[in-house]
Amino acid sequence: MPHAGGERGSRRSLSGSTRRERAGIGSGLSESSSWLWKGTVMTTSASLTLEQVRQQVYAPVAGPQDVLPATVDVAIIGGGPVGLTLANLLGSYGIDTILLEKNRLTSELPKAIILGDEFMRLLDGLGLAAPLKGHLVEPVGIDFLSPLGFTLTGSPGVVTSNGFASRSCMAQPMFEKILLKGIQQYKSVKLRFGTQLLELKQLEDGVDLTVRKDDLEDVTIKAKFVLACDGAHSFVRRTLGLQFPGSHLKSPRMVVDLAEFPDQSKNCRYWCNPTRPINSIPAPYGGRRIEIMLNKGEKAEEVTEHGNVKRLIARYTPYAADDLKIARAVVYDFSERVANRLSVDRVFLLGDAAHIMPPSGGQGLNTGARDAGNLVWKIVAAINGKTSNRILESYHDERWNHIKAIVAYAVRLGDFANIRSWPRALVRDFAFAIGRVVPPVRRLLTEDSAPKPYYTDGLFIHGNNPAADLVGRILPKLTLTGPTLTSTLDQLTGLNFALIGINVPGPELERVARHHVWRILGANSFSVWTGEVPSVDSPGNVPVYVALDSNEIRGIQSGRGQILIVRPDHYVAASAAADNFDELSDSFGQLLGVQFPANRVQKAEVLNIDPAIALVQKRAPRSA
Structure with missing residues (x-):
């Protein structure tokens, strides 16, 4: 192999x-x-x-x-x-x-x-x-x-x-x-x-x-x-x-x-x-x-x-x-x-x-x-x-957990392919021969079964909004059409954090992007539409792009109406609607230890931080 x-x-x-x-x-x-x-x-x-x-x-x-x-x-x-x-x-x-x-x-x-x-x-x-x-x-x-x-x-x-x-x-x-x-x-x-x-x-x-x-x-x-x-x-x-x-x-x-x-x-x-x-x-x-x-x-x-x-x-x-x-x-x-x-x-x-x-x-x-x-x-x-x-x-x-899953997968796959006993091999082959004539099983057998990363711990904030299934996963490399050029999502995000509004009007995204956390982190912001951009949408200073590929759109459709926080490694860290995004920005800033201005409230109980985040914050930070 x-x-x-x-x-x-x-x-x-x-x-x-x-x-x-x-x-x-x-x-x-x-x-x-x-x-x-x-x-x-x-x-x-x-x-x-x-x-x-x-x-x-x-x-x-x-x-x-x-x-x-x-x-x-x-x-x-x-x-x-x-x-x-x-x-x-x-x-x-x-x-x-x-x-x-x-x-x-x-x-x-x-x-x-x-x-x-x-x-x-x-x-x-x-x-x-x-x-x-x-x-x-x-x-x-x-x-x-x-x-x-x-x-x-x-x-x-x-x-x-x-x-x-x-x-x-x-x-x-x-x-x-x-x-x-x-x-x-x-x-x-x-x-x-x-x-x-x-x-x-x-x-x-x-x-x-x-x-x-x-x-x-x-x-x-x-x-x-x-x-x-x-x-x-x-x-x-x-x-x-x-x-x-x-x-x-x-x-x-x-x-x-x-x-x-x-x-x-x-x-x-x-x-x-x-x-x-x-x-x-x-x-x-x-x-x-x-x-x-x-x-x-x-x-x-x-x-x-x-x-x-x-x-x-x-x-x-x-x-x-x-x-x-x-x-x-x-x-x-x-x-x-x-x-x-x-x-x-x-x-x-x-x-x-x-x-x-x-x-x-x-x-x-x-x-x-x-x-x-x-x-x-x-x-x-x-x-x-x-x-x-x-x-x-x-x-x-x-x-760590994903590494353990990948190692276990590699061992299982090797065990499956490298059976050294003829009786066991014949049982394996008979079972798979039957499975291949059953359509749902046949589809399962032809899919790539290697575990894909899905992160539940670390620098992620999981919630109950419609885009929750995107959080902890890598965002598809979208092909996006703008007013003057076609770009990929990775070209637009570069090496930085990104705030990506999925079917979110430009002014709303521009407002939340002014939050000091995103200014400190140097986040790029742009809006992605999965259909025709409404004529009433005035993007202001926020670039607006359209996703045209139907397969790519299926990968982000649950995020419609949400703003995604995308990390530099292209994984979605969190999501929220524009009305709740300032609170999410505060929480995410505390999770990362971003330096807050002195005039902002920083207490976890005021920001309603998830208990898992609070646990991370209790760890003593290392010296710089």
């Missing part, structure tokens, strides 16, 4: 020469990897030969060697995809950031391959979706195939309400290079590869980091906040004394990346054969990924030999093995674990440092991307003094 990274790395690889031999070491990215920065990265996903894949896609590049600062707002530990995404996000806000990566080179190993729609939406906001597009296979569907010759279940590849394919396939080594190139535009972000974290000490006003440079010199950096993306064996997590409960899954599999492959189907094909479960996953550049579960007693160093790889593929898949172009063959095994806490004071865990899961469904990297999108805007608000530091406590409150 789509590989999302596991607890342990490869034991044996067919990658040929070492990373150090194939990429220059000693100079920064701008020199040893000048091909990347001169704009010669491939712009299409045209088929490549095996040698081209090895040289242009998988070959690592030497990471930057920027000068280490003495002080910084944010230190990112780990330069994998989640760490690089964080650096792009923080750079887009102009936050003073250093990224520290212990390795000298970017990744060359076949790891994550699936990008979800929400991750693509985040990348689009950073201007990275367009340069990435030519390196993707999309949209990607999934078919689970019975050994009896019929399809058990599956879901098609579709474009979702986030505006992107439900699943896209990429090559992680190239993905990391594109993320690196994106960071180049941000002067506030420094990157230092070949630098190891030795010690972390939390202070009242920051975190002291002792790091060792490649020349063996130890230096200290003081950061206001630390974001740890240092993998499954996270040094930061262990230093904090956090637990990483879960279990090791006894299901090692060989991941084989192939070039010049004849099967160019955009569907993942999972052969649910108890004798040997096999997954076939589309890959860019005319390639394919085959994941083969190992049987008891098989050794990694033996199965990854070229002849054995061909033998296994020929025996257990419909593919001929005469002329396989093998780019990589690596054995991984997996665990399911979630840290008991995602943060301690000023230090936060993201990605594999916070959670690991089997690759079933391709959720690992995408869960890390949700971590990044959830946390960064809160860090920015705290650093810029717009809110109290206490909003950072909501990172754990909002993300």
Whole structure:
């Protein structure tokens, strides 16, 4: 199933020469990897030969060697995809950031391959979706195939309400290079590869980091906040004394990346054969990924030999093995674990440092991307003094339950596809065969069943108004037509909070937008109509847009007549009619710890704050 990274790395690889031999070491990215920065990265996903894949896609590049600062707002530990995404996000806000990566080179190993729609939406906001597009296979569907010759279940590849394919396939080594190139535009972000974290000490006003440079010199950096993306064996997590409960899954599999492959189907094909479960996953550049579960007693160093790889593929898949172009063959095994806490004071865990899961469904990297999108805007608000530091406590409150649900889903999906007993597999297949002839069951079996985030805790105010079902969920990426241009919702909201009136007259929205909370937070305000704009509506200074797509309108129709508070991560935080919106603004301002002017009443009992919000407010805020 789509590989999302596991607890342990490869034991044996067919990658040929070492990373150090194939990429220059000693100079920064701008020199040893000048091909990347001169704009010669491939712009299409045209088929490549095996040698081209090895040289242009998988070959690592030497990471930057920027000068280490003495002080910084944010230190990112780990330069994998989640760490690089964080650096792009923080750079887009102009936050003073250093990224520290212990390795000298970017990744060359076949790891994550699936990008979800929400991750693509985040990348689009950073201007990275367009340069990435030519390196993707999309949209990607999934078919689970019975050994009896019929399809058990599956879901098609579709474009979702986030505006992107439900699943896209990429090559992680190239993905990391594109993320690196994106960071180049941000002067506030420094990157230092070949630098190891030795010690972390939390202070009242920051975190002291002792790091060792490649020349063996130890230096200290003081950061206001630390974001740890240092993998499954996270040094930061262990230093904090956090637990990483879960279990090791006894299901090692060989991941084989192939070039010049004849099967160019955009569907993942999972052969649910108890004798040997096999997954076939589309890959860019005319390639394919085959994941083969190992049987008891098989050794990694033996199965990854070229002849054995061909033998296994020929025996257990419909593919001929005469002329396989093998780019990589690596054995991984997996665990399911979630840290008991995602943060301690000023230090936060993201990605594999916070959670690991089997690759079933391709959720690992995408869960890390949700971590990044959830946390960064809160860090920015705290650093810029717009809110109290206490909003950072909501990172754990909002993300932990959904992470647990995603990990459980990945385990269940793997259990379903990888049954190793023929009697149990036949019972499974018989049940699904019957279910597919019943229309309601058939629809259920063809839907994407991965849990979508729905937040009930944290920085949300749930009420009983008509738009209550939108609160806690991500708002669709609406396509909106204005007087002079067509825009998307994300282009209009930018990196800020937004007040969006759904069929709300312009003057009403303009009035509530004057509230000091929205002035402090720099919220953008605009009105969206799901039909013709009434001629009596005088918008004043509030832009008015019309949603024309019927599918998109269905996603927001419950919000008609309501004003939505939309967070920078596009999740709806609260909603109310215009008449009640000032009270909601006061409550939300207190929830975030926005600094109220002295002449405004701030007592919770006067503002009728929900008890859950009052509980958050009772927590002692951290010092700024």
